[in-house]
Amino acid sequence: MHVHKFEKIWLTFGVAMLLVFLTVIGVSAFYLGNKPPSCLATIDPEKVDTQAPFNEPGLKKVEGKEWDYELVYVASAFAYQPGEVEVPFGAKVKVIATTKDVIHGFQVAGTNINMMLEPGYISEHIATFDKTGEYLVLCNEYCGVGHHMMMSKIKVVEQ
Amino acid sequence: MLKDALKIKVDRRDGKLAMAHFYVAFIALAVGGLAGLLQTLVRSGKFELPAGIGYYQILTVHGVVLGLVLTTFFIMGFQISVVSKTAGTLTNRQRLIGWIGFWVMTTGTVLAAIMILLNEASVLYTFYAPLQAHALYYIGLTLVIVGSWLDGTVIIMKYIEWRKQNPGQASPLITFMALVNTLMWIVATIGVAATVLLQLLPWSLGLVDTVNVAVSRTLFWYFGHPLVYFWLLPAYMAWYVIIPKIIGGKIFSDSLARLSFILFLLFSIPVGIHHQLLEPGIDPAWKFIQVILTFLVVIPSLMTAFSLFATFENYGRSKGAKGLFGWLKKLPWGDARFIVPFIGMLSFIPAGAGGIINASFQMNQVVHNTIWVTGHFHLTAATAVVLTFFGIAYWLIPHLTGRVLTKKMNKLAIIQGVTWTIGMTFMSGAMHAAGLLGAPRRSSYSEYGGSAQAAEWIPYQIAQAVGGSILFIAIILMLYIFVNLAFFAPKGDQEFPIGEPLSNEKPPMVFENWKLWIGITILLILFAYTVPFIDLIQNAPPGSKGYKLW
Ligand SMILES: [Cu+2]
Numbered sequence: 001m002h003v004h005k006f007e008k009i010w011l012t013f014g015v016a017m018l019l020v021f022l023t024v025i026g027v028s029a030f031y032l033g034n035k036p037p038s039c040l041a042t043i044d045p046e047k048v049d050t051q052a053p054f055n056e057p058g059l060k061k062v063e064g065k066e067w068d069y070e071l072v073y074v075a076s077a078f079a080y081q082p083g084e085v086e087v088p089f090g091a092k093v094k095v096i097a098t099t100k101d102v103i104h105g106f107q108v109a110g111t112n113i114n115m116m117l118e119p120g121y122i123s124e125h126i127a128t129f130d131k132t133g134e135y136l137v138l139c140n141e142y143c144g145v146g147h148h149m150m151m152s153k154i155k156v157v158e159q
Numbered sequence: 160m161l162k163d164a165l166k167i168k169v170d171r172r173d174g175k176l177a178m179a180h181f182y183v184a185f186i187a188l189a190v191g192g193l194a195g196l197l198q199t200l201v202r203s204g205k206f207e208l209p210a211g212i213g214y215y216q217i218l219t220v221h222g223v224v225l226g227l228v229l230t231t232f233f234i235m236g237f238q239i240s241v242v243s244k245t246a247g248t249l250t251n252r253q254r255l256i257g258w259i260g261f262w263v264m265t266t267g268t269v270l271a272a273i274m275i276l277l278n279e280a281s282v283l284y285t286f287y288a289p290l291q292a293h294a295l296y297y298i299g300l301t302l303v304i305v306g307s308w309l310d311g312t313v314i315i316m317k318y319i320e321w322r323k324q325n326p327g328q329a330s331p332l333i334t335f336m337a338l339v340n341t342l343m344w345i346v347a348t349i350g351v352a353a354t355v356l357l358q359l360l361p362w363s364l365g366l367v368d369t370v371n372v373a374v375s376r377t378l379f380w381y382f383g384h385p386l387v388y389f390w391l392l393p394a395y396m397a398w399y400v401i402i403p404k405i406i407g408g409k410i411f412s413d414s415l416a417r418l419s420f421i422l423f424l425l426f427s428i429p430v431g432i433h434h435q436l437l438e439p440g441i442d443p444a445w446k447f448i449q450v451i452l453t454f455l456v457v458i459p460s461l462m463t464a465f466s467l468f469a470t471f472e473n474y475g476r477s478k479g480a481k482g483l484f485g486w487l488k489k490l491p492w493g494d495a496r497f498i499v500p501f502i503g504m505l506s507f508i509p510a511g512a513g514g515i516i517n518a519s520f521q522m523n524q525v526v527h528n529t530i531w532v533t534g535h536f537h538l539t540a541a542t543a544v545v546l547t548f549f550g551i552a553y554w555l556i557p558h559l560t561g562r563v564l565t566k567k568m569n570k571l572a573i574i575q576g577v578t579w580t581i582g583m584t585f586m587s588g589a590m591h592a593a594g595l596l597g598a599p600r601r602s603s604y605s606e607y608g609g610s611a612q613a614a615e616w617i618p619y620q621i622a623q624a625v626g627g628s629i630l631f632i633a634i635i636l637m638l639y640i641f642v643n644l645a646f647f648a649p650k651g652d653q654e655f656p657i658g659e660p661l662s663n664e665k666p667p668m669v670f671e672n673w674k675l676w677i678g679i680t681i682l683l684i685l686f687a688y689t690v691p692f693i694d695l696i697q698n699a700p701p702g703s704k705g706y707k708l709w
Pocket of ligand 1: 077078103104105139140141142143147150
C-alpha cells in the first residue's frame with residue numbers, strides 16, 4: 001500500500017500532537033489530581049433523608065481534612081436542599097450531593113463545579129471559592145417538567 | 160466491464176425501495192425542523208407553546224425524529240442505492256427483506272410518535288431512566304432498530320454475493336464502506352437493544368419493579384457514541400467516493416480510504432464512557448482509557464482531511480492551476496452537488512475542535528450539559544452530515560425517479576445551503592457562547608429566579624431564535640427542492656457519480672478479512688467495558704422505581 005510522502009509527514013505530525021495532548025491531560029489528571037468527579041460510594045435512594053451526611057444538608061466546617069468545609073446537597077424533583085447557602089471567601093469546599101428520585105445535574109454556573117447526580121450514587125467535587133458574589137446552582141440534566149426551575153444559590157462572602 | 164457497470168442506472172425496483180426511505184426521512188425533516196424552530200422561539204422568552212404542548216414534548220420529538228428517524232432512513236436509503244449501483248441490483252429476496260425492514264422501521268416510528276404526541280413519552284431519545292415512558296414508546300424505538308438490522312442484512316447479503324462472484328477481488332469501494340458502517344451499526348445497536356429489551360421494557364410493563372440506572376446509561380452510551388459515527392460515515396462515503404467524481408477528479412487513494420473506514424470501525428465503539436465523564440460509579444482510570452480510545456479517531460480523521468484536499472488540489476493542478484492555492488479557483492463552485500457538502504466539510508473543522516474539548520477528560524467539566532454541547536453537534540450532525548445528505552439528495556433523488564436537477568433547482572439548492580450556513584452560524588455560535596457562560600442544554604426558558612448570571616444568557620437565546628428561524632427557511636427550501644426532484648422535475652438521466660482512484664494499485668485484501676476486524680472490534684469493546692460493567696453491577700445500589708415527572 002502506497003502512502004504519499006506528504007501524507008506520512010502529516011500523519012506523523014498529527015499522531016505526535018495527539019501523544020503530547022493525551023500526555024498533558026493524563027498528567028493533569030493523575031499527577032495534579034484534576035480528575036472528573038467519579039465518586040464510587042453508593043446509597044439507598046429511598047433512605048437519603050435519614051443517612052449522614054444527607055440528613056443535614058448545608059455547609060459544615062470540618063477539621064483535619066484536606067478541605068475546610070463540606071457542602072451537602074440533596075436533589076429531588078425539582079429543588080435542591082439547601083435552597084441558598086453562604087460560603088466564606090477563599091474556602092476550600094468539598095461539595096457532596098445525591099438525588100432522591102431521578103437523575104439530576106449539579107452545575108454551579110461560571111465555575112468548574114459540574115457533575116451528574118444519579119439515584120443510588122454519591123457525587124463529590126472539591127473546589128475553592130476564590131471570587132465573591134452570587135452563583136447560580138442549576139440542574140443541567142433533564143429531569144421532568146420543572147427541570148428548568150430547579151435551582152439553588154451560593155453566596156460567596158468576605159468574612 | 161467495470162466501466163460499463165458504472166454507467167448503469169440503479170434498478171427501478173431498488174430505486175423505489177430507496178425512495179420509500181427518503182419520503183420518511185424528509186417528512187421527519189419537516190416535523191423535526193418545526194419542533195426545533197419552536198424550541199428556539201420558546202427559549203427566546205418571547206413565545207409560549209399553544210394548546211398545552213410541553214417544551215420537553217417537542218424536545219423529544221426533535222431528538223427522536225431528527226436524530227433517529229431522519230438519519231436512519233436517509234442512511235439506509237443511501238446505502239441501499241450505492242450498493243445496488245456498485246455491487247449490482249438486489250435479488251428479489253434481498254429486496255423483500257429491504258421492504259420488510261422499511262415497514263418495520265416505519266411502524267416503529269409511528270408507534271413512538273403516537274406515544275410522544277399523547278405525552279406518554281417525554282423522556283427524550285436518550286431515555287433517562289428512572290423517568291419511565293409508556294412501554295409502546297420503547298417498543299416503537301426497538302422496531303426502528305430491528306428494521307434497520309433488516310436493511311443492514313440486505314447490504315451484508317449483497318456484499319457476500321459480490322465477493323462469491325468475484326473471487327480474489329477487492330469489493331467496490333463504496334460498497335465496502337457501506338458494509339463497514341452497517342457492521343458498526345449492528346455491533347453498536349446491541350447496547351441500546353440490551354437496555355431496552357432486558358431493562359426498560361420489562362420495567363415499564365411492570366414485570367420488574369426497579370431498574371439499574373447506571374447500567375442502563377452505560378449501555379445507552381455504548382450505542383450513543385457510535386450512533387454519531389453511523390451518521391458521519393455515509394457523509395465520508397460521499398466525500399471520499401462521490402465528490403471526486405462530481406468535480407471531475409479522482410479518489411486520492413482507494414487503500415487509504417478503506418484503512419480509514421476500518422479504523423473508524425475499531426475506534427467508534429469502545430468509547431461511549433466519554434459521554435459519562437462526570438458520572439459517579441465509574442473509575443476515573445477507565446474513563447481515561449476510553450478517552451484515549453476516543454482520541455484515536457483523530458488518525459482516520461486526519462487521513463480523511465488529507466485525502467479530500469489532495470483530491471481537490473490534484474484536480475485543480477490538472478486543470479493548470481498555479482501557486483500554492485490556485486487550485487481552489489478551479490473547483491466547481493456553481494455546482495450545488497459540490498458546494499453544499501463542501502460547506503459541510505468546512506464546518507467539520509470547528510466542529511472537530513469543539514469535539515476535542517468535549518472529550519478532554521477534565522475539560523469536559525467546563526462544558527458538560529451546557530448548551531455548548533448542543534452547539535457542537537449542530538455543527539457535526541446538523542451541518543457537516545446534514546448538508547452532505549442534502550448534497551447527495553440533489554442528484555440521488557432525480558437519479559432514482561428518472562428526472563434531472565435543473566439549473567434553476569441547482570441555484571435554489573445553493574441558496575438553500577447558504578441560508579442553512581447563515582442560520583447555523585447564528586444559532587450554533589450563540590449556543591457555544593452561552594454554553595461557556597453556563598447556560599444549560601435541554602432546558603426550557605427560565606430566568607432562574609432573577610439570577611444575574613441567567614440574565615446574561617438571554618441575548619444569546621434570542622440570537623439562537625434568529626438562527627433557528629433562518630434554518631427553518633432553509634428547511635422549507637430543502638423540502639421544496641425534494642418535492643420538485645421527486646415529482647415535478649423534467650424527465651431525464653441524472654448521473655450517479657462514483658469516483659475512480661488515482662492509481663490502479665490493488666488495495667490489500669486484508670481489508671476484507673472481517674473475522675480479523677470484527678474480532679479486534681470485539682476485543683477492544685471487551686477491554687474497554689468489562690471492568691466498568693462488573694463494577695456497576697457488583698457494587699450496584701438498590702434499583703430505582705419508575706417516575707413520570709412530566
Ligand atoms: Cu433536575
